[in-house]
Amino acid sequence: MQRIPDAIQLTDLANEKLADLYAYPPDPERSWLRVNFVSSIDGAVTGTGGVSEVLGTPADKRVFHMLRELAEVVLVGAGTVRAENYGGAQTDPRFRSALYARGIGGHPAGDPPPIAIVTASADLAPDHRVITTARTPTLVLTTAAAPTARKRALADAGAEVLEVGDHLIAPQAVPAALTARGLRRVLCEGGPQLFGSLAGAGVVDEVCLTTAPLLTGGSARRISVSHEEFARQMMPAHVLFDTDGTVLTRWVRT
Incomplete structure (x- = not known):
């Protein structure tokens, strides 16, 4: 039987130790796809106003930024980009260089990870801030059938447009397209439909889940939405907690 790891107090961890806990595999030969979500205790993926930011606690925000420091690319659906008003990733150049030197993530020159947006129809405003504020060019994963x-x-x-399907984007094609560009350490930030399709296709390697100390009620969706049910066995890698009641777990595919 898999032993549940002992819980660790987040405030006891320096950034270097926190990075070790969330380290990507060294020199992965294939894509390693990590998904990061926050939810309420009763399973809501959004709070009042329909956005996840309402659920964000200081502990969640600290880990959120650490995961971006480690990632080579941030993957997200176009609907989430619009709903959460995404901008280009803001990271620490020195820290990302140090992470790369340690072989656990980051970037050799400290550049921020690009945001890779999945949209079969290329339905994204060219003047959206996810493009205009990006220090590393935004990637748009779309289809040949999307309007030219x-x-x-x-x-x-300024975006780099990649056609990864004819009319639809197969879930398996997403990490394959990123790997072809040398982007193997992938951080997916949602939304629920993108997560559900990737998990159903069996390409999700780990899930980082923050449980905010809130009950929200209402009719908000869960973190994963798909047309079909599936079962993917996961095992706990670590459990962190903060003094405000936030619980942060990392689950890795067996």
Whole structure:
């Protein structure tokens, strides 16, 4: 039987130790896809106002930023980009360089990870801040059938447009397209439909889940939404907690 790890107090951890706990595999030969979500105690993926930011605690925000420091690319669905008003990733160049030197993530020159947006129809405004504020060019994963004018406008605005399907984007094609660009340490930040499709296809390697100390009620969705049920066995890698009641778990595929 798998032993549940002892809980660790987050405030006892320096950034270097926290990075060790969330380290990616050294020199992965294939994509390693990590998903990060926050939910309420009663399973809501959003709070009042329909956005996840309401659920964010200081502990969740600390781990959120650490996961971005470690990642080579941040993967997200276009609906989440619009709902959460995404901008380009903001990271610490020196820290990312140090993480890379240790072989656990980051970037050799300290550059921030690009945001990779999944949208089969290329439905994203060219002047969206996820493109205009990006220090590393935003990637748009779309299809050959998406309107040519939309794709051209996104490219003209500075995004790199990648066609990864004809009419639909198969879940397996997403990490494959990123791996082809040398981006193997993937951090997926949602939304629930993208997570559900990736998990159903069996390409999710780990889930980092923050449980905020809130009950929200209402009709908010869960963190994973899919058309079909599936079962993917996961085992706990670590459990962190903060003094405000936030619980942060990391689950790895067996």
